[in-house]
Amino acid sequence: MNAHTHPLYELTVQALESDLKQMLECGHDEQSLRAELEAARARQSLDALAALQDEWWNRPSPPSFPYDEPDEWDAIAAQLPDPDSHARLEHGDDALADRLLAAWRGRCSGCQLGKPIEGTTWPEKIRQVLEIVGSWPLYDYMNPVPAGLTPAELPDCDFFQRGMEWRNRECRGNFNRVAPDDDIHYTLTSLSTLEQFGPAFTTEQAMDTIARVTPLASLWAAGRNMFRTRVFGMHAPHTALFGNPCRQSLGGQIRCDAFGWGAPANPALAARMAYTDARGSQVRNGIYSGMFFAALMADVLAHGDLRRALDTATAYVPPRSRFAEMIRLVRGWCDTHSGWEDVNAEIINRWPGESKQFNHSIPNAAIVITSLLKGGGKFTETLGISVMCGLDTDCNGATAGSIMGCALGTKGVPHHWYEPFNDTIGTSLLGMHTLTITDVARRTLEVARKNARTGETK
Template sequence: MGLSGSALADRIHGGWLGRVAGNMLGKPVERGDHWTRDRIDRYLRRAGALPLTDYLPVLEPPPDPVEFELRPEWQECTRGRIHGSCRDDDVDYSVLGLHLLETHGFGFTTEQVGELWLLCLPYLQTFTAERVAYRNLAAGVKPPLSATLDNPYQEWIGALIRADIHGWVNPGDPRRAAGMARRDAVLSHTGNGVYGAMWAAALIAAAFTADGPRAAVEEALTPIPPRCRLARVVRRAASLYDAGVSWANALDQLERETVGLPWIHVVPNAAVITTGLLYGAGDFTSTITLTVRGGLDTDSNGATAGSVAGVLCGAEAIPRQWTDPLEDRLRSAVFGFDDARISDLAARTHRLAVAGAQLVAT
């Protein structure tokens, strides 16, 4: 595992805080077909907020309420208005994943993931592939058919956003993290949708012991098929970074190479996450702000990049402008978890990670 005691606890806590903060940063502009990279930066320039170093500011009155229309939740997740985290599915699934492992252990089955969804997750708080799978489960359809029956979203980003918990509880063990994420993902996804979840879990697990984000990105590719489209786009993003291409030009090139895919598809979003991590160079603020400025599914991408960056630096090193407004409180639609303490969720995750390491040792 490579880490133990308070150091491991701090890194796991950093992952939770980073996920919540990154999600909150991206949520006001989460609509990739409208909030393009160019529009996000034009908004930030109007607000005098480039470079971005804090949560999104609000332009009042907005110079163009149509062009710069924020999501309705902006009143809970913009600068100066945050008092604890607002509810979001990107964090609900981390909470539900923790509950899954506390209930069924590391040997959970895909069927048990589905049962917990039906018991603890409101149907109307699911979206795209998860909503289709939920409907299939409620109709008695079992996995893996639950992922394919009437599901046009099988390779979208939903399984990736559920993967963090499997990385947090397997510090330094990307393959084990990816295997657990796969069991979760196949409930609702196939192909690159599953590989995206495996990659994200492996990326977070690798961040505990890797020598920076570049090494973590490389190590996270080992559990997934090397010729799948997701692996190819991650390697492409890394090659552009290694060649010294600028952040903006790298994203331009990756956008051209993934043209035609929906803005919630896992492949272009993995490119944005990878680019944010590499050009953020291990700095928490740079990582999440570059990732969100990269557009597409901004809150999901900010959450995953924030989780990795938080693990890399640990909770104590995350700048206070990101953590203080969260007030250690987390809103959640998962039954029994609303208004939970982020620190408590992190401590419970740490206990699971320690127990998991003991299982491997024996």
């Protein structure tokens, strides 16, 4: 069998093409990488391709790259704060249970709010859609498209031209449970990982939990790549590298909630767990995104102060990374601009390529931070901003809703957001097709009790 007929030859070529594109974001020169790839292909050898791939995976950014973005835990941990420097949990089980229930309700509400509009991406298109259906600005779930209108009569965007029928089913008045969605599936699989293995779980255990219960058709982007590489027998970090078209996407963000909820007032543990999980599908800023939001949720559960929690979470991001730079820029823009729309314009102008990617960790995390700072501490306003800003709308709505639930408790989540669910979560997960929000919140509390930092702050 020659190289061209070996099944791994073309697969490796495709993976190297993905590697090349991902390496551009780390400061490498496209022309030089292309020349290296063509030289390896000219040898018509699978060994030559594999050798190049291995060398690329281990090649650091060039000296001209202005950021320091480690993937290894020891390098990240060396820059983290004292774990005992944060607020401890002062309230008892009843208050914690209330906040965790609110976090689940918030995550489900934000996901459901962003779900029908996902794929429309750009804020001006989203506004156009919402104005047509009478839902701008968002203070409730999106209204369905009025009866009688056909796609040909409507603007050219994803909502109207691709899957309007199923999108309408997820609009206001048309659903009676939390719809199956990867942003909810991942929270459940992360919770299952903690229940089975505890906080010292391995990356492989987290990946295997997902692979055992999640249909491939319910996975997307880096998560789907992680599934296929893990099933093929790979381990981290290769599951995050081989053939991954979006290494720095928000996979860590959308899987991290259970790690934050499961470590109240313990942001160091939350960040460590989020790191362990995220490295299965992400590198660099994709990892930091999960660490940041997990630490934020863990900290805000202790005191409810969003700005204080943002300060704490920022300390769990490598300070010379692009993610840390993004946090500084967004907080500055939020202080400078009176409205969220101006901040959102800054985000898209600053990261145009990442925004075009749709699911990149940096602009999506920037949108969530914007919603937290411009929502006035109110659940509805924060949720609406997180979706109206665009990009990965269901992911960002879910994260923003989760954080606000942690901060406000059930009294801060208006009834119209969660009552349509009838306390029911629908999923595509094996053995978990129908669950209740109250029961998964109870299970989360059982995990959280074991990992909470309680008592007086040192």
